[in-house]
Amino acid sequence: MNRYHPRRNHLDRRTFLLGLGATAIVGCASGRGGEPPTFDLGGSSRLTMLNWEEYIDVDDGGASPTLGELFTEGIEVDYRAEYTDNYDGWQLVLDNAVNRDVPAYDIVVPTNWRAAQMIEAGWAEPLPIELIPNHVNLDPQFMTNAWDRGSRFQMPWQAGITGIAYDPALTERPITSVNDLFDPAFAGRVGMIGEMREAVGLAMLAEGADPSRPTEAAARRGLERWTDAVGSGQVGAVTFSGFADRLASGELALSMAWSGDAALLQASRPDIEFVIPDEGAIQWFDTMVIPTGSANVAAAGRLMDFVYDPVNAARITAWVQYVSPVLGVDDELRRMGGEAAALADNPILFPDDATRNRLFT
Amino acid sequence: MSSPMLTSSPPSGPSGGGPGLVRPGSGGAPPGRTSGGGRLSPWNVGSSPGWYRVMGAVAVAILVAFAAVGAFAAFVVSASGRTVEDNVAPSLIAVQGLSSSVAEANANATAAFLSASSGPEDRQRRVAYQASIERSARQAEELASLIGDDQQDQTRLQDVAAALVTYSGLIESSRTAQQNGSTTAVDELRSAIDLTAGEVSTSIDAVTVANQNTFDDEVTAARLPFVATGALGMAALAFLLWLQVRISQRSRRTINLGLAFATIMVVAALGVVASSYQARQSTLERSADGGYDTIAATSRLQTAAYDVQTRLSLALLGTTVDGDVQASLDQLVAESEQIRAAADSDRERAAADALQARLDRYQASAIAIADLAAVGRRAEADVAFRGTGLSDFNGLNMAIEGVLSDNRTQFTDGVGEASDATRLLPYLMLGLPLLAVIGSVIGVQRRLRDYQ
Numbered sequence: 001m002n003r004y005h006p007r008r009n010h011l012d013r014r015t016f017l018l019g020l021g022a023t024a025i026v027g028c029a030s031g032r033g034g035e036p037p038t039f040d041l042g043g044s045s046r047l048t049m050l051n052w053e054e055y056i057d058v059d060d061g062g063a064s065p066t067l068g069e070l071f072t073e074g075i076e077v078d079y080r081a082e083y084t085d086n087y088d089g090w091q092l093v094l095d096n097a098v099n100r101d102v103p104a105y106d107i108v109v110p111t112n113w114r115a116a117q118m119i120e121a122g123w124a125e126p127l128p129i130e131l132i133p134n135h136v137n138l139d140p141q142f143m144t145n146a147w148d149r150g151s152r153f154q155m156p157w158q159a160g161i162t163g164i165a166y167d168p169a170l171t172e173r174p175i176t177s178v179n180d181l182f183d184p185a186f187a188g189r190v191g192m193i194g195e196m197r198e199a200v201g202l203a204m205l206a207e208g209a210d211p212s213r214p215t216e217a218a219a220r221r222g223l224e225r226w227t228d229a230v231g232s233g234q235v236g237a238v239t240f241s242g243f244a245d246r247l248a249s250g251e252l253a254l255s256m257a258w259s260g261d262a263a264l265l266q267a268s269r270p271d272i273e274f275v276i277p278d279e280g281a282i283q284w285f286d287t288m289v290i291p292t293g294s295a296n297v298a299a300a301g302r303l304m305d306f307v308y309d310p311v312n313a314a315r316i317t318a319w320v321q322y323v324s325p326v327l328g329v330d331d332e333l334r335r336m337g338g339e340a341a342a343l344a345d346n347p348i349l350f351p352d353d354a355t356r357n358r359l360f361t
Numbered sequence: 362m363s364s365p366m367l368t369s370s371p372p373s374g375p376s377g378g379g380p381g382l383v384r385p386g387s388g389g390a391p392p393g394r395t396s397g398g399g400r401l402s403p404w405n406v407g408s409s410p411g412w413y414r415v416m417g418a419v420a421v422a423i424l425v426a427f428a429a430v431g432a433f434a435a436f437v438v439s440a441s442g443r444t445v446e447d448n449v450a451p452s453l454i455a456v457q458g459l460s461s462s463v464a465e466a467n468a469n470a471t472a473a474f475l476s477a478s479s480g481p482e483d484r485q486r487r488v489a490y491q492a493s494i495e496r497s498a499r500q501a502e503e504l505a506s507l508i509g510d511d512q513q514d515q516t517r518l519q520d521v522a523a524a525l526v527t528y529s530g531l532i533e534s535s536r537t538a539q540q541n542g543s544t545t546a547v548d549e550l551r552s553a554i555d556l557t558a559g560e561v562s563t564s565i566d567a568v569t570v571a572n573q574n575t576f577d578d579e580v581t582a583a584r585l586p587f588v589a590t591g592a593l594g595m596a597a598l599a600f601l602l603w604l605q606v607r608i609s610q611r612s613r614r615t616i617n618l619g620l621a622f623a624t625i626m627v628v629a630a631l632g633v634v635a636s637s638y639q640a641r642q643s644t645l646e647r648s649a650d651g652g653y654d655t656i657a658a659t660s661r662l663q664t665a666a667y668d669v670q671t672r673l674s675l676a677l678l679g680t681t682v683d684g685d686v687q688a689s690l691d692q693l694v695a696e697s698e699q700i701r702a703a704a705d706s707d708r709e710r711a712a713a714d715a716l717q718a719r720l721d722r723y724q725a726s727a728i729a730i731a732d733l734a735a736v737g738r739r740a741e742a743d744v745a746f747r748g749t750g751l752s753d754f755n756g757l758n759m760a761i762e763g764v765l766s767d768n769r770t771q772f773t774d775g776v777g778e779a780s781d782a783t784r785l786l787p788y789l790m791l792g793l794p795l796l797a798v799i800g801s802v803i804g805v806q807r808r809l810r811d812y813q
Contacts, residue, residue, distance in 0.1 A: 129708060129711050129712060129715070129763075130707040130708045130710070130711035130712075131711075132711075133711065133714065133715070135715065136714075136715045136718040136719060136756075138756075139752070139756075140719075140752050140753070140754075140755035140756030140759060141752060141755065143755065143756065143759035144755055144759065149759060149762055150759040150760070150762050150763040150766070151759070152763065152766075210484070213488075352748075353744065353747065353748030353749070356748075357747075
């Protein structure tokens with residue numbers, strides 16, 4: 001998910017590992033949501049996880065120190081950052097579901113709407129809740145989805161906000177509205193993210209519609225706005241996470257933007273602004289699903305329980321800088337100190353109640 | 362000169378007036394008296410064949426009675442099982458759902474009203490209210506179709522439906538009054554809440570109790586039919602065993618195959634009766650104890666949680682209804698303890714633990730909000746109510762729905778299993794005893810051939 005990675009200038013490996021050590025000490029002393037229950041791993045202790053790119057902390061060797069701790073419990077995680085997007089990456093999930101008797105993956109992390117499709121198709125195992133006591137730390141806002149009330153089949157990995165990032169030096173004024181993306185003054189210098197639900201959703205907000213309760217007419221109007229914008233040359237680039245590079249280079253003045261990528265961009269370009277427009281923004285989340293037929297359900301459950309411990313969740317958030325679905329992560333970041341502590345006050349990572357009311361899923 | 366030859370008179374059969382030599386294999390039955398025409402009646406118990414014929418008829422009579430009573434009882438029990446599966450169990454679930462939906466409508470209506478008192482109406486709360494009141498009406502209709510001909514319950518549900526119409530009218534009226542700035546808006550809102558707490562709640566509770574009694578009656582209804590069937594079966598078994606002992610004493614054959622077969626069929630039928638009864642009763646009792654009781658407790662907890670939300674909204678509006686937040690919170694704790702005690706699997710215990718954790722958070726939020734409202738810090742209380750408080754309530758509600766979902770499945774699966782345990786019983790209770798009849802007839806006939 002994060003292609004722009006300037007953090008190494010500000011959070012080098014030594015600093016990170018020192019923080020990791022402090023976190024481990026704190027983690028031992030602090031209370032956790034629940035001691036991991038003893039369980040029978042059942043199948044192999046080698047767990048395969050398909051996730052987006054750069055969505056977990058990694059060391060110089062490309063391994064994840066956080067997930068590496070699971071090795072001490074006999075669980076080896078084969079982590080594959082091959083889910084490039086919800087189209088090409090989705091093909092891997094389809095192959096997994098349709099063409100194999102035993103899935104190649106024990107956990108996949110599609111975006112929420114793809115997870116909903118998996119559940120509807122019967123491709124998702126019920127989660128072993130009894131092995132995930134830390135699921136009580138799940139932020140309730142992620143439990144009320146109509147397609148999986150109570151999170152019986154999926155648990156969020158990270159959440160994000162699709163808003164607008166812009167360079168004030170190029171826009172020469174504050175950007176506050178979705179309609180600014182369609183302002184002819186910025187023709188050819190507007191970036192669009194190629195995720196239909198997010199793009200059309202934002203356009204629907206600009207039209208005064210509610211993207212969480214779409215009607216065909218409202219969705220059509222939203223789509224038409226983007227069709228016209230692309231056709232007229234208003235949109236300079238259609239990307240996924242590539243908007244960050246284009247903003248940094250000045251090719252784009254403003255763009256639809258993912259909050260986490262924007263936060264990472266701001267680490268090297270603090271002048272870049274990320275805003276949730278007045279009309280609101282789109283919230284999404286990428287979520288962990290155990291594909292049907294996995295032989296490692298117990299181990300997958302243990303991994304979920306592990307990442308739902310606020311201590312471990314904070315370590316992941318400090319790296320990926322998206323919205324954690326785990327309650328208590330802000331407190332843990334403060335305990336980590338340094339740059340991690342500063343993230344606890346970042347309104348993009350921890351939107352307040354007023355901001356949440358302007359987010360649409 | 363010839364020796365005199367010893368002669369013996371040829372053996373003669375029984376004849377009137379004197380003992381006759383016994384033919385080999387004929388048993389030691391004494392001769393019967395003659396009938397008026399000089400020949401014995403085939404049904405004369407004084408003669409061995411006649412005695413066997415009568416005993417055979419008795420065996421057939423008992424076995425036919427066993428088949429008839431058993432099949433009838435099995436049909437009755439099987440029908441009862443289907444009634445529980447198709448009507449009673451769904452009614453029990455539906456009535457709990459109705460109670461929660463009404464409480465949910467209250468919580469959403471008051472929250473929407475509260476939001477509109479200081480800005481634009483919270484659209485999500487408004488939509489949630491509309492969904493919950495529509496669901497309530499639908500559930501009342503569904504319940505009415507499930508409970509069948511019980512006139513008293515039908516009347517109660519009609520009262521509920523009528524009250525819900527009045528209730529929704531009061532809510533809309535209060536909303537309009539609020540939009541117009543009328544001072545009566547809060548009073549109308551409170552009247553709506555009082556209506557659900559009084560008339561609606563009383564009627565729903567009565568329907569709940571009636572359905573619970575119906576369920577209990579259906580569970581115990583199987584006892585008498587099974588006992589009667591078992592008694593007849595035992596009588597048939599005893600008779601067959603006695604008859605076989607008598608036959609083996611009088612013949613060289615230890616086992617009469619026909620009667621032995623009949624005995625086995627009777628034993629099989631008794632076994633089927635016993636195992637079906639045991640399976641049905643234990644499954645229904647387990648479903649009630651493990652499934653339905655937890656459903657009831659969880660539904661009450663959910664209703665109480667919605668009630669807390671309603672009372673908090675009203676407190677923030679500067680008004681109250683009978684009862685207080687603490688009493689509703691106390692009920693939450695009590696129901697949660699019951700749910701934890703009833704958990705009988707790792708998954709249920711984990712769900713109960715999660716429910717408790719979410720409840721602890723919600724309790725803390727609710728008490729904090731209530732305390733702020735009590736000292737007049739309503740603005741702060743309102744922020745907390747719509748933010749962290751609502752989040753904690755949603756977490757609790759999702760945990761509740763998880764427990765409800767698991768237990769509804771457990772209850773309906775158990776009821777279905779109990780029904781399945783007796784589905785084939787009528788046919789087995791006809792077939793097995795009738796096979797026994799055939800066996801006993803063959804067995805007696807075989808014995809009678811020894812006299813021919």
